[in-house]
Amino acid sequence: MENWTGILRLDAEVRNGKTVARNVYFQGAYKVMRPIYHDESGQACYYILNPGGGYLDGDRYRIQLTLDKQTKLTLTTQSATKIYKTPKSLAYQETEIDLKEGSYLEYIPDPIIGYRDACYKQKTVIRMKKGAKLLFSDIITPGWSPDGDRFSYNMLQLINEIYMENELVVYDHIKLSPATQNMDALGYMEGFSHLGSMIVIGEETDPELIDRLYQAIHKDTKEFKVGLSLLPTAGFTLRVLANSTQTIERIFAECHSIISREWFNITPSFLRKY
């Protein structure tokens, strides 16, 4: 089972007020670029590259990330995670993240695109210490299909486990199986093709923050649907159903900007990918 297609390991710490890597290791079909510092806050931004261009049959990827006390880091991808057909065994990605006291992680990968006959499972486990903060999003989208089939992938499964001081505080499990489910029906994707999820955890969260976020993003429209709710720990989750990545990214950017302003008094930088 220790046979990985790509491995990425990154341990970050603070040195002279700046978040830097104490240890970076990557192997196989993962690469990480040198960090970019968008402003004076010392927050580092790392981009993950998948030089292979996509996940194939039986591929297995592993990411391990540790943020030392007080580190601030943004982790994103350079492009979408493309899942191609997996005739024999599903593609798999496992991510383990450790956030020490006072650290802050923005984990904002590009969308996962499921192409025809793709099966993909992703498991993300995040362990947080008191006072750590997290902003984590993902977007699931169907890949273009020659016959216009809106959901040609077989199955996309995302499991997120978040622990606070070793206690499980969030268990988020989405499994979309167009091969066996009618995605357009009531209760499923309800006429939408894209699903976005965002989880934010931070001690400052209160019901008024949820109200402000809701005011900022809610619209009476057929373009998207949003759900926003407080978690059993200080934080919230946001779900968006829409028909384009741009719509979901716009809503996420709005929330990201409000959080950055209220919690860190900064304006987040646009994550350039080209």
Next chain:
Amino acid sequence: MDDNILSLFQLCDSSFPTGAFSHSYGLESYIQEDRVHDQASFLQWLNVYLNEQLIYSDGLASRLVYEALEKDDLQKVWQLDRMLTVQNLPRETREGTQRIGERMLKLMESLYDIPVFLDYRERITNKQSFGHPAIVFTMIGHHLGVPKSTTTLYYLYSTISTLVQNAVRAIPLGQTAGQKTIQQFQGPLNRATEKIQGLDEEDFGIVSPGLELSQMKHERVNIRIFMS
């Protein structure tokens, strides 16, 4: 039919006061959007709710709790109590379910003298556990010696029949349409119970996006007859 099954029937009665009658689990959002408006559309919702949410949460948990009780593995029971609560991301349904669980436990404590109830109560008081109706129900089923899958089936039945009563009031449906729905649901309930026996622990907590979103949206519904 033996006395023990009759004892479990008591919990399935829709007049059993747990407060479940004041929760719609997102159904009210669909009613307000006019997406659920008659028996046919309600049946559609009920089927999705049972098969795309309930079996992976309460249903699977009921089976796993029963198996843990058979092995006297209480740690596993408390772990499932936490998992059931933290996988329920919409706040209203999570907190509502917790309240129902607590009330059910309190009521059962006055009807039965089972040591595990004292442990559960103490953990809830100490904020180590949350309280969940599927767990309380399964504890009773196990105590009474009702078989595992029967316990799960009756739990699902009690949940579904309460939801039908709620739909009769809220949509509204006629009493006859309500009873017809319960009758038509016997097959789906049996199949769901069978499916739960074959699920893997890794299937725990799967939720369908539309259902969950409607549960989150309920927080923003201004005029409401249900608390979730």
